Structures are given as C-alpha cells and as structure tokens.
Amino acid sequence: MPHNPTTSLLDRSRRAVWHPCSQMKAYETQPLLAVARAEGVWLYDTEGRRYLDAISSWWVNLFGHQHPHIKAALKAQLDTLDHVMLAGCTHAPVVELSERLGALTSLGHAFYGSDGASATEIALKMSAHYWRNLGRPGKSRFIGLEHGYHGETVGALSVTDIPIFREAYAPLVRLGATAPSPDARLAAPGRSALDHARDCAAALEAWLQQHHDETAALIVEPLVQCAAGMAMHDAEYLRLARALCDRYQVHLVADEIAVGFGRTGSLFAYQQAGITPDFVCLSKGLTGGMLPLSAVLTTDAIYDAFYSDDTARGFLHSHSYTGNPLACRAALATLELFDASDVLGANRATAQRLDELLQPLHRHAAVESSRRLGMIWAWDIATQDPGFARRYHAAALQQGLLLRPIGRTLYFMPPYVMDDEALVQLAQGALAALEQTLHHT
Template sequence: MRAAATDTLAARSLAHVWHPCTQMKRHEAQPPVAIARAQGPWLYGSDGRRYLDAISSWWVNLFGHGHPHIKAALADQLERLDHVLLAGFTHAPVVELSERLGALTGLGHAFYGSDGAAATEIALKMSAHYWRNQGRPGKSRFVGLAGGYHGETVGALAVTDMALFREAYAPLVRLAATVPSPDARGAEPGESARDVARRAAAALEAWLAEHHAETAALIVEPLVQCACAMAMHDPEYLRLARALCTRYEVHLVVDEIAVGFGRTGSMFAHQQAGIRPDFICLSKGLTGGTLALSAVLTSDAVYAAFYDDEVARGFLHSHSYTGNPLACRAALATLELFDQLDALNTNRALAARIDAACAPLTGHPRVRHARRLGMIWAWDIADTRPDFARRYHQQALARGLLLRPIGNTLYAMPPYVLDDEAVHCLASGALAALEATLQEEAAA
C-alpha cells in the first residue's frame, strides 16, 4: 500500500502516519513532501528543494517560520515553566495574554483550548449553558451561514455546513440551522456587495423572528468564509447581524480563527464593522504558527452568569493543556511583533506589491471574481475539471510554491514577511502553475 517514494521519510510516514484531510490512497501516486526545516516564508524539503509557504501552513504562520523573537521567548519560558494545570493554579503568560487580548477586543474573560474546533465547541457550550443558567434552557440551538466552516469535531460539525466533512457522521451530529451567506459573489445584476449583505441579513431577520426562542447563538466567520472558497462579504452584514442578535436575545459568536490577527487588514475582522460580539473564537495565528492554542473571549455579562456558589452553574469544561505557558508565551511574543513591526501598516504596503505582481493572474481570461481583503487573495477559475485543485497543487509544488486551491478557487494567504524574491515567486509561480494545469486539461 506504500507509495513508491525515493524519500524514506515520506515512505515511513505513509507506513505509520494517518495524514489529516486526506484520502490516503492518493499518496500511492503522490507521496507527501518531507520537510526538514523552515525559515521565514520558506519550507525546505529533505531533498534540498525549497517551497514558498504561500498558505502559511494552513493559515497559522504570521511572521515566518523560526522568527527569532518568538524563538527567544519560547527558550526563556522553557527555562522557567513548561506546563502546569490551570485548574486552581495560574502563571504569568496566561494572565498577561488574557489581559492583552481583553485590551485588544473589549472582551475581558478568556477561556483556553487547544485548537480552532475546540474554541468553537467552548463557545457553543458556553452560550447554551449561559441561557440555562438564566432559566431559559430552551435556548439551546444554533444558526450559522450557508457554507460555514467551524471545525470537524462532533460539536463543531453541527455548525459546519459542508456535506463532505459532515455526512459520514450525520448520526452523531445535532445539526444547526443555516441562513443564506452574504457572499458578494451572489450579487444579482445591479447589486453591490452591501446589497447582498442586506438581503442576507433580511433572511436572518426572518429566521430569528420565528426561531429566536430556541436559539442560543448565531456563529459567523466575519468578512471571509475561508473554507467556503474564500467567500467575502461586506461589513454591513455584521452590523445588521449584531443588531438583530441584540433585538432577539441571541448571542453573536464571531469565528476569527482564520481571519484574526491581521489577515483581513485589521487586527480582528469584526472590528471593520465597528461591533462587539458576545464571543470571539481565536486560534491559528494566535501563536504565530508555532504551538497549538485557542481562546474564547467573552463578556462580563456571560461570565457573571456562571459566577455562583453552585458548582453545576460553573463552566465545567477542560483540556489537559489549557493555557499552556509555552503556547501563551509564544502568543505574547507574536502580539509584540505586531507593535514592533507596525505589522498592519506594513501589510498594506506588502499587499499592494503583491497586487501589482499578481496583475497578470488577476487579468487571466479564465479568472472570475478576483478579490482581496487584507492579506487574503482569491481567484475563481472558470470551466475547470473536478480535480483542478489536486492537479494545480502538484504544478505549484513543481515550481517551488505551496498553494492548495479549494475546489476551483485558487487562493493565497502568505506570511507577512515576503521580500521581493518571494513576491515574484508567488505571482509568477501561481500564474505558471495555472497555465500548466489548463494546458494539461486541454490535452486530456
């Protein structure tokens, strides 16, 4: 069953590692790429080849691999404290990180988990438990957007509207409702992105008017539904959703797991709408792509609903590595880099350079709905075969570029540290890989 691989690390991986989000049989023809080290935006294979990490290793890496500031913080923390349980104990990194996140968001209570799906489950459980503690246990259902993605654990799958991930586990999942997405690509003739947002918000209003009594929370990926082929929407939707949730007494949960920490041009995406949600889910870039950590931030009002003499009214949820000191210290170092590098302003200049370099790709005759928000780019490729993503990925790798289209949507979400060479590699390699993929299709 092993792929024919000259790289022994790849062969050993196929023999013993079950890779995520992968049909393992495909690796018989295309073995996994063995990576020996990484530096900045580059990954270096054990065969000596290098690859530009243009998707930030699944959207987690912000300031490049092996950043010296984060490495130094981790080395210092390892000398002090590697881990201690957070039940009945505390430590400086988790306190300082919670204070910093509270100052950035206005939500001053942080609960920690290990990854994005864990953050989703924490937020959903916390919302439903809040209503129970308020004497309204019937408010235990959830609503999300069509095409939404919030993780693949059983609880997170309930609000993930993607059949490929969910159908096999349908008997285990308590499905949430879905309302139309404000995806700007759905504009009718003469409609603007804001018009689409208002139309989607009207559908949300109609749904909440009927179902608010049993609804605990609405969960939204603000501004970009990343796994839904980078579906982007106008901030107006978030403004209207916030008002509707307030009116109908439904929590607003913003899933900033992929879009937080500068990805959309602001520190957090929901801030572009000028709103304050009831819950914020964070992960991925939280530690700069070094260690697994997630956080759920919430309000004084939610926290107060659990503060009681009765144990059962507390939030009895835990992970063994909750608030791990090393991960929290990496997160603090990452936030420090935003200040030291003036990252949000620097990213605006970098994005303009990438825009200019990618102009030939954006103007390609097969490209539709070219779009960018902050440091996220996407191009829909028209009239492609169903296996476009897999074939494009291989063509990009052949050109020293890590890109993994979602369906027929090519996207890039690079680290914030691309120099001119890396920008050229991204733009020229992405275009060349597209041409080669389309030529391959035409010859088939």
C-alpha cells in the same frame, strides 16, 4: 539501488501516519512533501529544495518560520515552567495573555483550548449554558451561515455547512439552522455586495422572528468564509447581524480563527464593522504559527452568569493542556511583534506590490472572479476538472510554491514578511502553475 532517505521517509509516513484532510490512497500517486526545516517564508525539503509557504501552513504563520523573537521567548519560558494544570493553578503567561487579549477585544475572561474546533465547541457550550443558567434552557439551538466552516469536532460540525466534512457524521450531529450567506458572489443580478448583505440580513431577521426563543447564538466568520473558497462579504452584514442579535436576545459568535491577527487588514475582522461580538474565537495566528493554542473571549455579563456557589453552574469544560505556558508565551511574543512595528501598514504596502505583480493572473481568461481583502487573495477558475486542486498543487510545487486550492478556487494567504524576491516568485509561479494545470486538463 542506493538507499534514498526521502523515499524511505515518505513510505514510513504512509504506513504510520494518518494525514489530515486527506484521502490516503492519493499519496500513492501524489507524494507527500517531506519537509526537513523551515526559515522565514521558506520550507526546505529533505533534498534541499525550497518552497514558498504561500498558505502559511494552513493559515497559522504570520511572521515567518523560526522567528527569533518568538523562539527566544519560548526558550526562556522552557527554562522556568513548561506546563502546569490550570484547574486550581495559574501562571504568569496565561494571566498576561488574557489581559492582553481582553484589552484588544474589549471582552473579559479568556478560556483556552488547543485548536480552532475546540474554540468553537467552547463558545457554543458557553452560550447554551449561559441561557440555561438564566432559566431559559430552551435556548439551546444555533444558527450559522450557508457554506460556513467552524471545525470538524461534532459540536463544530453542527454549524458547519460543507457537506464533505459533515455528511459521513450526520447521525452524530445535532444540526443547527443555516442562514443565507452574504458571499458577494451570490448576489442576484443587479445587486451589489452591500445590497446582498442587506438581503441576507433580512432573511436572518425573518428566521429569528420565528425561532429566537430556541436560539442561543449565531456564529459567523467575519468578512471571509475561508473554507467556502475565500467567500468575502460586506461588513454591513455584521452590523445588521449585531443589531438583530441584540433585538432578539441571541449571542453573536465571531469565529476569527482564520481571519484574526491582521489577515483582513485590521487586527480582527469584526472591527471593520465597528461592532463587539458576545464571543470571539481565536487560534491559528494566535501563536504566530509556533504552537497549538486557541482562546475564547466573552463578555463580563456572560461570565457572571456562571459565577456561583453551585458547581453545576460553572463552566466545566477542560483539557489537560489548557493555557499551556509555552503556548501562551509564544502568543505574547507574537503580540509583541505587532507592538514593535506597524504590521498592518507594512501589510498594505506588501499587498499593493503583490497586486501589481498579479495583474496577469487577475486578467487571465480562465479567472471568473478575482478578489482580495487584506492579505487574502482568491481567484475562481473556470474549470470543470474535478482534479483541478490536486493538479494545481503538484504544478505549484514544481514552481517552488506550497499552494492548495479549495475546489476550483486558487488562493493565497501568505506570511506577512515576504521580500520582493518572494513576491515575484509567488506571482510568476502561481501563473505558470495555472497555465500548466489548464494545459494538462
């Protein structure tokens, strides 16, 4: 039998690589996608077949793979400074990026990590340490939302309410409290999304009345709880949560890791509520999907509480690649692409065109709920098949689409630069994959 390089690569990957968010045994029957290269919105496998990256490689890619402007910025940076420790040193890319992010968020000093979970850890630790520095060490607990997701490190799991991620590690986790989710799908009969947001805010207020003295922060995913199946809520919840946090002296942490940088129709989702959080967590689209980087922005008042001659009052969190120059330069280049054109306006036109093409999917008999915010689409499928997501993923690959439903929720979160050919393929292929999956259930 002739040697097949793709088969060899897949076998080697299963033997040597522990793939994330996966039951490795599943790859015995559902092969990995062996990606050889990428360009624009397309991924190319080792056999030359192409696939539309309709979930932006886990929600990170904004302007397509191999974007020439970001690549050029990285190449120039690589010729001058690849990395230097940020403890006791600084460099132009991290300073420039911090200034830009500060201007965009109206928040002050930026602290850097490598991924979203790290950003969550940083924000939670900063919040609790702030209260400690103010002589209130009892304010060390956190509250998140039902079905919320903020990462899978031990601290992030404390405010993540998705059992499959958390239950195995429960003995290691100091669980935070959970407030009702403003997810509009959970509204009581006769209650609107706005009504439900207000109902959930009232429940949050009742909890804070009892527990604010021990609570450091509330953490929320503004407007869309992504891992909960793209659960969308009214911006009124954020406005009311901001007011409650002010009243009860609790920090508001906006986890913009997935929804930031234009995904919801504004640069940051929280801006649609007209508020400013105490902390903003950023990652994923921060570098346009090129390199791992996360950032936490916070207020000057919080920063000032750490400023002291006493080392122990400082924020001593660190990792070796904090503020890596290459990653910071990629982030700056990504922000320059927003400056160069009306990205949000172009996204509105793209979304309108895709919505027109998606009418057959919106009206499909198996769709229980259809929703969109900005460049995020989601449909809840009426199925009891526990293997729906796996089967749909395989059917979508046959249509040249990379899609991974969350449970029975099919969703798109594509790059912003799809042309009409890609939009047509996405709409038609997603519908065909659904028909094939339901037919074989």
